[in-house]
Amino acid sequence: MNRRLLAITLTIMLVIGGLVAGLFSGPIQKALTTQMTNMNTMGKTAAQGQASPALPGKGTQQANPTKTPNAGNMQNITAPAQTNVLAQDTFQRTDQLFWGQASDGRKWQGDANTLKVFSIVGATGQIANGQSTVNAVLGPVSDNANALLSGSVNQFGNGVNLGVVLRWTNGQNWYKALIDGEHLSILKRVNGQSTQVRTVPFQAQDGKIYNIRFQAIGAMLFAKVWRNDLPEPARWMITLSDPDLKNGQAGLRVVLQPTTVMSITSFQAVPATMGNDL
Structure with a gap:
């Protein structure tokens, strides 16, 4: 009698557990999928940042930019005086x-x-x-x-x-x-x-x-x-x-x-x- 009652109780618990798992499996799977997607995206972005520096003109500053002579300073440059004219x-x-x-x-x-x-x-x-x-x-x-x-x-x-x-x-x-x-x-x-x-x-x-x-x-x-x-x-x-x-x-x-x-x-x-x- 006791064994029969124990078996019936276990069966009822399994049925209830299956019902609960069926109700919440969708949201749990969606949450896990979103978390994995975010982690993959962050990893790819980090890898790209190391492999390809940002191009100038995209809101970032180019490293070691080429310096342009100051046009104002060039006005002070004078040609050497002729030395072969008496x-x-x-x-x-x-x-x-x-x-x-x-x-x-x-x-x-x-x-x-x-x-x-x-x-x-x-x-x-x-x-x-x-x-x-x-x-x-x-x-x-x-x-x-x-x-x-x-x-x-x-x-x-x-x-x-x-x-x-x-x-x-x-x-x-x-x-x-x-x-x-x-x-x-x-x-x-x-x-x-x-x-x-x-x-x-x-x-x-x-x-x-x-x-x-x-x-x-x-x-x-x-x-x-x-x-x-x-x-x-x-x-x-x-x-x-x-x-x-x-x-x-x-x-x-x-x-x-x-x-x-x-x-x-x-x-x-x-x-x-x-x-x-x-």
Whole structure:
């Protein structure tokens, strides 16, 4: 009897347990499934974070970004000054009496800052309103030099000429390459004695801008001239040897008449080398 009652009681308990398990198995399974899904997602995210860094522009900062130069600082960078120019003037300054300070920062010497025939007019170095021979020199004393002058004369004739000087030490010692409207010539003056060393025909027109290039290397002198709107001649028009003067400054020496107006647009002198002796 007791065994039968025990068996019936166990059977009833098993039935009740099965009913309870059937009622709650769905919610329990759902909870366990959600927990496992969250754990898997977190693991994948962590793994991806280690393998692939976040890209810039996605709310994160890129490690070791490339630095960009500060544009404001670049405005303070200046190109190195030219060291191979002995003298230079472009005359790009306001109108004034005398030639004053050249564009290279040096002050013109000779007569350029003492005689009133010199002035700056319309961004050119003007020489006018006089009747004389005048000099304007610029830069340090040198031995081998190449000078280039660009300028015009309103009217040639009656002794008027426009010239470049090299190895100028004073009004009594210099070499000069000049145009007078009909010729290109090289003159020299040594201890007050002037000599025309060489001359070649060259027709220069009134009012046209001409370039005169004059070079001295050792005892050799070279000269050529061409109109400013034409190419520079490949070869020198005058080549000669003269050992009398060894060094001096570069500049201009001109002869004026009362109605003469000369307009110098640029002047430059650089050290000469044998590669320029064509």
